[in-house]
Amino acid sequence: MYFFEMETNTKTNLLTLDRQGLEDYLESLGEKRFHGRQIHAWIHRRHVTEFEQMTDLSKSLRATLQEHADIPVPRVVEVASGDGPEGATKYLFELADGNRVETVLIPSDDRMTLCVSSQVGCAFGCKFCATAMLGLSRNMTADEILGTYLAVAGGIEGRISNVVFMGMGEPLANTGEVLKTWNMLTDPDGIGLSKRKVTISTVGIPSRIRELADIPNPPKLVFSIGSPYDEVRRRLLPVAGRFSLEENRQALKQYADNTRHRITIALLIAEGMNDSPADARALHKWIGDLPTKINLLRYNEATGDFKRPSEDAVEAVAAELVRLGRTVVLRTSRGRDVAAACGQLAARQLKGTEQ
Numbered sequence: 001m002y003f004f005e006m007e008t009n010t011k012t013n014l015l016t017l018d019r020q021g022l023e024d025y026l027e028s029l030g031e032k033r034f035h036g037r038q039i040h041a042w043i044h045r046r047h048v049t050e051f052e053q054m055t056d057l058s059k060s061l062r063a064t065l066q067e068h069a070d071i072p073v074p075r076v077v078e079v080a081s082g083d084g085p086e087g088a089t090k091y092l093f094e095l096a097d098g099n100r101v102e103t104v105l106i107p108s109d110d111r112m113t114l115c116v117s118s119q120v121g122c123a124f125g126c127k128f129c130a131t132a133m134l135g136l137s138r139n140m141t142a143d144e145i146l147g148t149y150l151a152v153a154g155g156i157e158g159r160i161s162n163v164v165f166m167g168m169g170e171p172l173a174n175t176g177e178v179l180k181t182w183n184m185l186t187d188p189d190g191i192g193l194s195k196r197k198v199t200i201s202t203v204g205i206p207s208r209i210r211e212l213a214d215i216p217n218p219p220k221l222v223f224s225i226g227s228p229y230d231e232v233r234r235r236l237l238p239v240a241g242r243f244s245l246e247e248n249r250q251a252l253k254q255y256a257d258n259t260r261h262r263i264t265i266a267l268l269i270a271e272g273m274n275d276s277p278a279d280a281r282a283l284h285k286w287i288g289d290l291p292t293k294i295n296l297l298r299y300n301e302a303t304g305d306f307k308r309p310s311e312d313a314v315e316a317v318a319a320e321l322v323r324l325g326r327t328v329v330l331r332t333s334r335g336r337d338v339a340a341a342c343g344q345l346a347a348r349q350l351k352g353t354e355q
């Protein structure tokens with residue numbers, strides 16, 4: 001059970017309360033506990049965040065809630081949609097303190113994936129990432145992350161089937177709030193996503209990976225490797241100066257052994273950086289007996305100092321990994337047309353503000 005109450009202004013933020021917390025809260029208002037369950041269902045199952053629309057509550061209860069409580073979903077500042085029925089849609093949200101974060105909805109044949117942010121900006125400074133340019137303002141709270149989910153889920157046809165913590169920020173630098181959000185997303189009484197459908201993407205903080213390894217049925221994990229060589233990795237990902245590939249591998253091994261989950265290794269390929277068959281062989285060697293699948297992504301030239309690799313080079317890397325017996329998924333750059341690399345929309349907005 002999670003119960004974490006917080007006040008927004010003088011009103012109680014209902015997004016900080018789980019079902020039992022809402023029952024307790026309604027009781028504290030002198031109301032029947034079952035109204036807490038009704039409100040929980042409206043918010044978490046039907047994605048309704050306006051008291052006025054909670055039609056099975058009496059008018060007087062709705063008025064009481066308006067006076068004392070709040071469901072503070074963040075304001076949508078901009079929506080950018082990609083082409084075609086499977087185009088990604090990117091949302092720029094403004095949080096209560098004016099900070100802005102991004103969320104991307106990525107439909108495909110068999111799933112509807114929401115990519116959420118976990119921090120306002122990021123301190124990790126990865127060279128290929130637009131969010132790195134923003135620096136870190138602060139961590140997001142669980143109710144803010146949940147608010148971005150609800151704002152999108154309440155405005156679309158169909159249901160979000162998967163959530164990935166792959167937007168702005170390093171989720172494992174904000175593990176407490178990310179795991180609270182994970183609890184809410186997978187609460188069978190609420191949103192009810194399968195635990196297998198929530199994924200955390202990390203550039204690698206071994207101690208936090210080990211923490212995940214100790215959780216029963218934890219979120220799935222994507223490890224963004226950058227390069228299978230420590231030296232090259234340190235140039236791409238400053239965090240690699242603190243944690244070696246070997247330290248990360250040992251933590252990932254513990255995660256895989258404890259959870260029986262297959263780990264996704266994400267390799268963002270840039271020209272001349274990690275786009276040769278020799279790089280593929282080094283990656284294969286580093287993975288060793290870790291149960292993995294490999295996602296290959298092409299570098300998006302809109303960010304950083306590197307170049308998009310040639311198709312021939314990417315295919316050669318993929319072919320070499322397949323030849324070595326690896327499972328490889330060659331990702332298309334979904335949403336390139338809506339500036340879908342994390343942080344790009346916020347960075348563009350920030351530039352606009354500065355100008």
Ligand code: SF4
Pocket residue numbers: 122123124125126129130131132167168169170203342
């Ligand atoms: S890739 Fe992730 S960890 Fe690295 S700077 Fe961007 S948001 Fe931060």
